[in-house]
């Protein structure tokens with residue numbers, strides 16, 4: 001049996017699979033990831049991206065933060081690709097219980113997935129830090145400089161910055177789904193950003209599948225490894 005046949009069989013047999021993904025899930029929609037050669041980390045800025053996307057930097061230089069955020073982190077106008085769509089279908093068919101994602105682009109929901117744990121938040125949700133009023137992404141996109149609420153407070157994207165902690169309820173939901181999973185498919189993530197990458201350790205089963213173009217520190221833990229593009233695998237599922 002080939003690895004692909006094995007994966008297909010495991011999916012068919014599964015009733016509580018979880019897909020755990022990262023930026024590589026959306027590169028085939030045209031959104032660059034952070035660490036590939038053509039990703040964000042290889043472009044030139046005055047500061048490294050980790051510095052700009054940190055809470056300290058956001059507090060100290062909000063105008064610079066929002067300039068970078070608008071230009072590089074606000075993925076609006078993109079469409080789900082085959083991986084997002086097949087995952088939504090597998091949920092409908094009763095094989096997939098949840099998607100746990102490090103992405104902030106909202107494309108899983110756009111593809112139809114219902115049970116999505118967004119570990120790092122979403123650019124589609126934005127709140128005034130003073131009065132809590134909700135704003136969509138367009139207001140942030142179209143603001144000149146720092147986006148401001150009617151009350152004068154800063155409109156902050158509901159995105160987890162470096163130095164900020166993950167939302168506790170989201171984290172607990174993701175952990176519970178992974179604990180219960182009879183199949184865990186991990187894809188499009190370098191598995192280097194913590195605590196997200198550590199969630200893999202909650203999986204108890206022996207059907208851990210890793211689909212990533214580049215090698216990851218967890219390759220040796222997996223029961224099946226594909227060093228291929230997600231689209232190539234998912235278009236065959």
Ligand code: CNA
Pocket residue numbers: 021022023024025026027028031032033034035036039075102103104105120187188189190191192193211212213214215228229230231
């Ligand atoms: P990463 O560290 O950039 O790693 C991405 C991984 O995906 C790399 O190992 C690539 O080899 C792999 N990859 C890229 N394209 C494909 C593909 N088509 N098929 C298979 N593998 C592919 O990204 P992580 O998600 O691991 O890092 C976590 C960060 C990135 C999170 O905080 C995200 O919020 C953040 N991020 C999100 C987006 C988004 O929302 N679309 C975009 C860029 C960065």
